[in-house]
Amino acid sequence: MPKSKFERDRYLAIIESMAEGVLLISHKHRIVLANRSAGELMSWISPLKGSRIEDVFSSSALPGRIDKVFATGRTEELKITSYRSSTGDEAVMKGKGREKSYRISITLLEGKYAVMTITDETMMARMAVVRQDFVSNVSHELKTPLTAITGFAETLIDEDLGREEIRSFARIILKNSLHMQRIISDLLLLTSLDRTEIAHSMESTTDTRIFSEVRAYTQFRAEAGNIATEYEAEGFTLECSESLIVQALVNLVVNAISYSPQGRTVRITSSRKGEMAEFRVADKGYGISEEDLPRIFERFYRVDKARSRESGGTGLGLSIVRHIAIIHKGTIKAESRLGEGSVFTLSIPLR
Numbered sequence: 001m002p003k004s005k006f007e008r009d010r011y012l013a014i015i016e017s018m019a020e021g022v023l024l025i026s027h028k029h030r031i032v033l034a035n036r037s038a039g040e041l042m043s044w045i046s047p048l049k050g051s052r053i054e055d056v057f058s059s060s061a062l063p064g065r066i067d068k069v070f071a072t073g074r075t076e077e078l079k080i081t082s083y084r085s086s087t088g089d090e091a092v093m094k095g096k097g098r099e100k101s102y103r104i105s106i107t108l109l110e111g112k113y114a115v116m117t118i119t120d121e122t123m124m125a126r127m128a129v130v131r132q133d134f135v136s137n138v139s140h141e142l143k144t145p146l147t148a149i150t151g152f153a154e155t156l157i158d159e160d161l162g163r164e165e166i167r168s169f170a171r172i173i174l175k176n177s178l179h180m181q182r183i184i185s186d187l188l189l190l191t192s193l194d195r196t197e198i199a200h201s202m203e204s205t206t207d208t209r210i211f212s213e214v215r216a217y218t219q220f221r222a223e224a225g226n227i228a229t230e231y232e233a234e235g236f237t238l239e240c241s242e243s244l245i246v247q248a249l250v251n252l253v254v255n256a257i258s259y260s261p262q263g264r265t266v267r268i269t270s271s272r273k274g275e276m277a278e279f280r281v282a283d284k285g286y287g288i289s290e291e292d293l294p295r296i297f298e299r300f301y302r303v304d305k306a307r308s309r310e311s312g313g314t315g316l317g318l319s320i321v322r323h324i325a326i327i328h329k330g331t332i333k334a335e336s337r338l339g340e341g342s343v344f345t346l347s348i349p350l351r
Contacts, residue, residue, distance in 0.1 A: 021118030024109070027070055029053040029063055032113065041102070041120050042082075058082070062104070069106045069114050076106045079121075101125040141183055141300060141315065145176035186316040189247075190299070193323035205242045207270035207277065208233045213246045214268065218253045226262040229253065232269040238277045238350045240328055245279075245348070248324040248332075251317040252281040252344045259342070260285035276330070277350050282343040288336035296334060297322040321346065 021038030034048035065076040083099040256266040300315040325332040330348030
């Protein structure tokens, strides 16, 4: 420990300014010193100084690791998952995605104290899970059409087939190839949206012009599904990436068409709400359950997997809409009831 008051004050100032949590612990597991970050990282309200380590950490492994540092002089490192007063698997079960992950390092100081540093790795841990799930989902989504393409191509090579059978198999191969192309195109679009590479493409346009583009892209799909579409534009000017807003609304309209029984109507409207432009896509389709609603903007999440694949959906459409809303500093909201239909509202600043 620093000998002079000047050295001690400088030492304490450095510790206090650190982003990592720092605890100085005695042989008896008593906390002698704690910086502000330690309390903030672990959401502790009570003063840490003077408390025993067992009183603030529920990890049973931690006291033993501290004793080991005092006994051997070697640095100990461990990871702790916590949710409120729970740790480990119990924290994962109770937290349901809200648990926190910490990396802890314990080092001996002058043989008298154990210095514990606490680093919050929650976001890193969650990003690792997201990446793992994303790779798994992409692999699964591409495997299904690829298996069909491979199987029917092998049959065309190995079997003596009639002309109609060949044409039928070729159509299946083409359908699955196009589905893979749509998945790859959507993934590339999501990648560009993640990098927010559209700041330069903001332009002045109108809701009427946007609706004209959306209608052109979706009318065939609506007629094929025997779905009526009604457009009602208020008539205002806004600044946005027109191509991306059109993309977002096309995704919402196609989604509404795909999840509506034949003979129903999808209504697309626009209005000004203060400084915001609001686009609404309402249908009287199958609706979304309360359980599924919070997850519909996740990548590859499908409410009805069979119907989505049958309609050619990639499971990325609503995730793309969400990213487009974020880039425009706007929001996307979904309201729905099973059997009654859904309403999606995209709101973005007018300027």
